[in-house]
Amino acid sequence: MSRIHVNEWPLYSPSDQNKKENVLLVARLMVNAAMTAPFTGGVQDCEAEIAHGQMELEKIAREMERLAHQEAPKKLNKPFLYEAAMVRESDAVVFMGNFRARNTPMDAGCGLCGGEPDCSFFYERVSHLNGVVDPTDRKRSTAINGPLCMLRAHDLGYAVGSAMWIASTHFVDAKPCYSVGLAGRNLDFCMNSEVVVGILIAVAAKNPYADIPPEYHLTNMTNMVDGLRKIAVITRQVPNHPYMVFDPTRKSGDQDEKEEE
């Protein structure tokens, strides 16, 4: 093959796959940028993972839809469902997690987690041995197993910020989501991290994460296209005609005979 043709439609056609390969390059650069973001004390505390491919993204979208209906608070039902639709229209998903916020706090007494000049708020609420946190009990009663070291968690913002910066520098549309991160973490993306953010990325003429109409989980373009496929098949069976011998644009009679005259 000596040609690389790029077209965003139809989804997952060879031309779209070529575009997705380009987006994957940017995803890799985003992860690199995140790794060099400013971190508290210069200590690494963020990990990253990239998901791509139709099946991989479908699994993430389905987990988000499960969360929307079964676990998320009511006010997040629609956002989670809408963002699941956005996952299906994305070229890739970049996950960023912080693996220290839960297990190895900064121990600086900053005050962010509990408003105290020591780290007592955190250590009084987690299982630990002389300040060494026990990460082995992973059961959760809430979406995130808090409390977390908020100074560490703050670092996750920098990782996400730098990744977003690289995306926009390359004119790749991107959107960081709570829903995507939660679903990804449940599916063992960035599995060392209690808190994970999922960044949707896509290259398209229309930013798939902006200008969202109501009931987007049902009114998105994928559903519209499927609606067209469903209806067009039925519709064509009404105005059918034997086109070899009959042209409905002509007025009347045996059209074949008149043609011969």
Place this chain on the structure above:
Amino acid sequence: MAVYEGYEAANEHMLIVAKACAAAAAKAPTLTGKLGLRMEILTGEDLEPMIQVLETLGKTSAFQLHDATAYRAYKNDGVLPPVLLLGADLTQPPLWNCGGCGFPTCGEYLKYVSKNKGVGIGAYGPSCLWKVIDLGIACDHACACAAQHRAEARIMFSMGAVSMFLGRLEGCSFLLGLPIGPVGQNRWFDRMPWTKVINYEQRMMTQLSGAPNLFFAFSGGGKPILKTKPRWWEEPTFMKVEKDEAFMEAMARGQADVYEKIMKYRGVLDDEDVPDKKD
């Protein structure tokens, strides 16, 4: 027609870059959509109270002394950079009930905050996890903007904290300070002004207390020698765990000095009085 001295012009340009950084932070994406980012750019004499409080903090803590030394030196050299302050009230959650803060619901969290909101060495809390992350994204965009302008910058907890205690951006629960400039190479890393503040022995002692393992001899005997000199086996030294009353007292005294200084400045700010720079 005009001729500008290059470094002078470049240092003046840092204020423009600081404004660009503010614009970048304002455009930063968020997860919650309701960060409520607030910003302020401090320059020149308006930074003097912050530098003084950092110096007072520096009497008992190396990292504040590290920053105070640099700010003071840059001010003395006439290249004190503008500082972009970024902050937000991180105690207003988006009501997602995620549990990240340690409370089962945002309602429980808010109930706790209304009664127990307190302050640590640099921030009020408890904070909402997602607001903390959103502020990080905004600060990162400011940093990235500075980097893309090839400007020296470093996001600082210390400058944010003292600015908050001195009353800047009132209502924010967490502030960070981003000095933009002075121009040059590594002005906030491997700092020249710092070379004169601590000596070789102090530097090595810092390494030793930070990573004693590196200097331990054979530990099989149960009490390894801590190698603190070239002929470490002669008159060996050992690690000992103990309380340090004198150090704790000095810390408490230092803390009191800091609060006194902050109160003085905040009182001064209210009275429109001339600050008393003597200490």
